Amino acid sequence: MELSPDSVIIWQWQSMVLNATILYTWLMMAGLVLSAWWVTRRLSVEPPLSRAQNLLEVVLTTIRAQIRDIIGDNVDPYLPFIGTLFLFISVSNLLGLVPGFHPPTGSLSTTAALATCVFFAVPIYGIAQQGVTAYFKHYLDPSPFMLPFHVVGELSRTLALAVRLFGNVMSGATVVAILLTIVPLFVPVVMQLLELLIGQIQAYIFAILTTVYIASALQAHEEKKRSATESAKGAT
Amino acid sequence: MHLDGFTFVIQIINFLVLVALLKHFFYARVIEAMNKREALITTRLQETEQQRQTARQEAESYRQQRQALADQREAMLAQTRKEVEAERKTLLAMARTEVDDIRAGWQASVRREQELFFEDLHRRAGHLACEAARHTLHDLANANLEQQTLDIFIERLRSLNGGERQKLLASLDGPESEVTIRTAFDIAPNRRDPLTAAVRGQLGRQLEVQFETAPELGFGVELETPGRKLAWSLEQYLGSLEEALAEAIKDVGVETRAGEPS
Numbered sequence: 192m193e194l195s196p197d198s199v200i201i202w203q204w205q206s207m208v209l210n211a212t213i214l215y216t217w218l219m220m221a222g223l224v225l226s227a228w229w230v231t232r233r234l235s236v237e238p239p240l241s242r243a244q245n246l247l248e249v250v251l252t253t254i255r256a257q258i259r260d261i262i263g264d265n266v267d268p269y270l271p272f273i274g275t276l277f278l279f280i281s282v283s284n285l286l287g288l289v290p291g292f293h294p295p296t297g298s299l300s301t302t303a304a305l306a307t308c309v310f311f312a313v314p315i316y317g318i319a320q321q322g323v324t325a326y327f328k329h330y331l332d333p334s335p336f337m338l339p340f341h342v343v344g345e346l347s348r349t350l351a352l353a354v355r356l357f358g359n360v361m362s363g364a365t366v367v368a369i370l371l372t373i374v375p376l377f378v379p380v381v382m383q384l385l386e387l388l389i390g391q392i393q394a395y396i397f398a399i400l401t402t403v404y405i406a407s408a409l410q411a412h413e414e415k416k417r418s419a420t421e422s423a424k425g426a427t
Numbered sequence: 428m429h430l431d432g433f434t435f436v437i438q439i440i441n442f443l444v445l446v447a448l449l450k451h452f453f454y455a456r457v458i459e460a461m462n463k464r465e466a467l468i469t470t471r472l473q474e475t476e477q478q479r480q481t482a483r484q485e486a487e488s489y490r491q492q493r494q495a496l497a498d499q500r501e502a503m504l505a506q507t508r509k510e511v512e513a514e515r516k517t518l519l520a521m522a523r524t525e526v527d528d529i530r531a532g533w534q535a536s537v538r539r540e541q542e543l544f545f546e547d548l549h550r551r552a553g554h555l556a557c558e559a560a561r562h563t564l565h566d567l568a569n570a571n572l573e574q575q576t577l578d579i580f581i582e583r584l585r586s587l588n589g590g591e592r593q594k595l596l597a598s599l600d601g602p603e604s605e606v607t608i609r610t611a612f613d614i615a616p617n618r619r620d621p622l623t624a625a626v627r628g629q630l631g632r633q634l635e636v637q638f639e640t641a642p643e644l645g646f647g648v649e650l651e652t653p654g655r656k657l658a659w660s661l662e663q664y665l666g667s668l669e670e671a672l673a674e675a676i677k678d679v680g681v682e683t684r685a686g687e688p689s
Binding site for chain 2 (some may be wrong): 195196197198206207208212213216217221223224228231234235236237244248251252267270271272274275276278279295298299300301303304305307308374406
């Protein structure tokens with residue numbers, strides 16, 4: 192029994208391997224992009240809207256509302272990254288219910304890649320907001336002795352993101368596979384429903400945690416600005 | 428739990444490509460459409476609010492105009508009522524004045540007609556009285572009365588005062604000194620001589636005396652020189668009497684009008 196789609200080799204040439212993870216990722220990407228292109232090629236500004244456009248707008252509005260709740264009003268710079276994370280994980284987990292489809296999120300390589308993207312996105316957004324010096328300076332707050340803890344904290348939360356998502360998806364798929372061999376009728380269906388719920392929850396958790404990490408990087412800067420403003424007011 | 432390095436890198440690239448593609452094909456387009464719709468809705472809401480505001484202002488304006496028109500109508504009605512009342516009073520006063528004038532004119536006309544009637548009545552009465560006297564004297568006239576008439580004329584001729592005599596003499600200064608004696612009756616030839624003698628005796632010359640009969644004299648004698656006339660006749664007396672009667676009637680009329688209530 193294969194625990195990870197990485198081990199399902201479809202095509203290989205020297206060190207380049209086309210495994211199930213990459214193949215299904217491409218298929219999923221193609222599906223997402225083509226669907227988006229198909230719907231958005233004739234968007235209507237005024238009602239009546241098509242059902243597909245309505246669905247996209249509902250999804251987008253919900254994602255923006257979630258980001259706005261955590262980060263604030265300036266949502267659009269973070270929307271492509273966080274929204275794509277959510278859509279990628281959500282659709283991947285959803286397609287996991289399709290027989291024969293190997294969800295890319297069931298691969299540690301994929302979840303680690305996503306977590307790594309988050310790992311780099313947080314300082315990138317922080318630096319874009321505050322500048323290099325100001326961003327890295329907060330690793331030394333309140334004392335330079337805290338630097339190792341900050342670094343470990345960053346690494347550990349990235350590892351936690353990757354392993355949490357991988358563990359949930361992989362365990363769900365594994366449990367369903369095992370149950371299919373033991374109890375072929377009805378019970379796997381229930382478990383698949385549970386897996387569907389868990390998959391969406393994981394997508395939500397991954398996206399929300401990413402938003403929180405980015406927000407924490409931004410809020411450190413905001414708090415510093417606010418305290419500077421307050422001290423300036425006190426001085427005057 | 429296996430982490431494949433190649434897959435890891437490929438998945439990072441895949442994810443970043445997916446972010447770029449979805450940003451272009453999904454987020455940007457949908458957000459643009461939503462922003463356009465939001466702007467459209469905002470614009471429409473603003474237009475609606477503006478139209479509502481305009482409608483409210485116009486409604487308020489119309490209400491004020493209607494109120495102003497109602498006030499103006501009330502004011503005009505009040506003014507018209509006042510003018511009509513004033514006009515009615517004026518016309519009433521004019522009608523009363525006119526009626527009073529007409530009544531006064533009518534009363535004056537009646538009074539004048541009454542006066543004229545009375546004056547005419549009085550005048551006719553006097554005239555008839557004189558006519559009666561005249562007819563009576565004519566009827567009574569005979570030779571004796573004519574003789575007495577001539578005697579009276581002779582007597583009067585003789586009793587002329589100085590002034591009247593001088594005036595008669597002055598009228599006889601011309602080359603044709605002729606005196607004409609007119610009577611309403613024929614004078615017998617034997618009666619003419621004393622008359623001619625009396626005339627010549629008073630006027631002191633050898634005058635040519637002509638005798639003429641003039642029935643219009645009524646009862647009397649008339650002496651006429653080229654510029655003067657001396658007469659004694661009943662007509663003269665009756666004329667004087669008629670004038671006196673007319674005067675008396677006029678006086679009576681004035682006293683009657685003065686005694687009437689105004």
